[in-house]
């Protein structure tokens with residue numbers, strides 16, 4: 425099959441790009457599951473954008489840089505916050521129903537590390553609402569086609585450029601599609617960890633695809649652990665949005681003590697990595713769960729503002745407005761990914777990346793809450809512009825250092841011999857999670873290296889096999905990156921190197937398959 429543009433993934437970045445590309449040619453959107461299944465659809469808190477009175481892109485940039493703990497790419501941050509208002513206004517014009525206040529103005533929520541209220545929301549299902557509008561708009565173009573349950577296994581290379589993709593359909597049949605340009609919009613990798621807020625589709629496929637093709641990958645050690653996933657045995661690790669704390673919810677231990685005031689001046693609204701580690705430590709110290717309590721807030725308001733979370737709690741017998749809700753950290757977002765410039769260009773001509781799979785550098789070592797939907801929106805649109813230009817590779821930015829190591833030249837395609845997905849997730853949670861040490865990371869790397877072996881007959885790998893290949897590929901890259909960075913910064917916390925070390929580590933580390 426031949427098309428003009430291929431988009432792998434159907435979250436906010438992919439759909440926004442499809443809309444921008446539709447007038448320029450045939451667009452094929454490949455989704456590996458049902459089209460609504462993406463991290464976008466699970467985004468509760470909202471979309472951060474400087475549109476409120478007293479706010480400005482400069483203030484939004486300052487908060488983003490502070491959260492990023494010295495590692496944000498300032499140029500990319502300026503692009504994000506400067507273009508955000510225009511792209512969000514467009515969403516409103518297209519019919520996105522963000523909540524409004526009594527005067528009909530857009531209502532602005534508060535989340536951790538934001539100095540002002542700046543989060544637009546649609547109840548607690550903002551991602552779903554934006555996805556609805558983008559799908560409707562993309563589907564109205566006759567030039568946009570979608571194939572669901574199409575698992576992309578490899579990028580097709582020719583003359584050093586990306587020329588298309590291979591995918592396996594739901595019946596196991598293999599296909600090849602050629603195109604002028606391919607956009608990876610595959611989302612995140614929360615499923616690398618036993619505890620995650622992410623849906624089952626978030627298996628790090630884009631990272632693995634990029635790696636196999638030889639694209640540069642950056643900052644893979646930076647994985648954000650959300651502090652408050654539902655923590656009830658037998659229940660899913662459902663996200664309990666930070667927006668609840670923005671509205672006044674408090675974190676308490678089993679004795680009802682608001683322990684965050686002891687830990688950070690911003691208390692419950694301290695940066696995510698700080699809150700996540702504090703909760704884990706408090707649970708260890710007391711040997712008991714930590715809870716979020718909203719009992720002091722107006723019950724009617726709580727249930728009206730957070731209907732999805734209230735419903736989830738109700739299904740497991742909890743009243744969100746009255747009962748203490750047990751919460752704990754879970755993998756939520758990967759700041760690293762396929763290295764891109766400010767137009768979504770990767771190191772391979774013809775290949776673009778946008779959204780969570782990309783590493784534009786906007787998040788640095790720790791993403792500011794609700795910047796992820798904005799990133800997908802802004803950089804999805806920008807990648808679509810660059811995809812219409814003659815193919816060009818992104819230059820390596822000055823603050824990026826290409827890591828060496830013969831391990832990067834591993835044979836491909838790999839085959840996982842003995843580790844099950846559950847074993848990989850368990851290993852990653854225990855050894856590459858909130859608190860990392862050299863000992864634990866070395867053991868994890870050794871186990872993942874051993875799991876990564878040559879598979880002779882690539883044609884015999886089905887979609888499940890590829891999922892497992894991708895999981896171990898991404899896990900191995902994340903674990904190795906975490907072992908390499910001997911400091912603590914943002915979401916990457918090393919018990920054996922607990923201090924930020926700008927002299928040696930204020931830089932982005934890049935991995936490329938085959939680099940020596």
Ligand code: SIN
Nearest residue numbers: 468469665666793794
């Ligand atoms: C949340 O609602 O707490 C998550 C929002 C985000 O990850 O930005």
